[in-house]
Amino acid sequence: MRRQGLLHAELNRVIAAMGHTDTLVIADVGLPVPPGVRCIDLAVLPGVPSFMDVFEAVYTELAVEAFTLAAEIHERNPAMVALADRLSQEGLERSxxxxxxFKRLCSRAxxxxxxxxxxxxxxxILHAGVTF
Structure with a gap:
């Protein structure tokens, strides 16, 4: 048993097995999961867990070099715009x-x-980087 960090066993296995440029999607409750793509369903109640809680847990574990968002965030989700700006300032490539x-790209995750x-x-969509 892990003492700290990401505790979800299946999610840990997925992250550990990812290679450079593989992608992992962190999604709201309504995003359709393409057929054949593994779904790690953490949703318990509306808002639980939140996107940001899951994002921060994954982001501390996964080497990320780039990310992709839907352009519609600018009209509908200021929190996602703020996250995108933060990640860009940290040096990640933004698309x-x-x-x-975006939904089509999820089929490659x-x-x-x-x-x-x-x-x-x-x-x-988080694009895996390398640690060296």
């Missing part, structure tokens, strides 16, 4: 695509982590 294109988040467009 924004339409929500429809190693997994989609479904949160209980109900805020619109609270979704991110």
């Amino acid at each position: 924004e695509v339409s929500h429809e294109d 190693v997994a989609v982590v479904r949160t209980g988040e109900t805020a619109p467009y609270a979704n991110i």
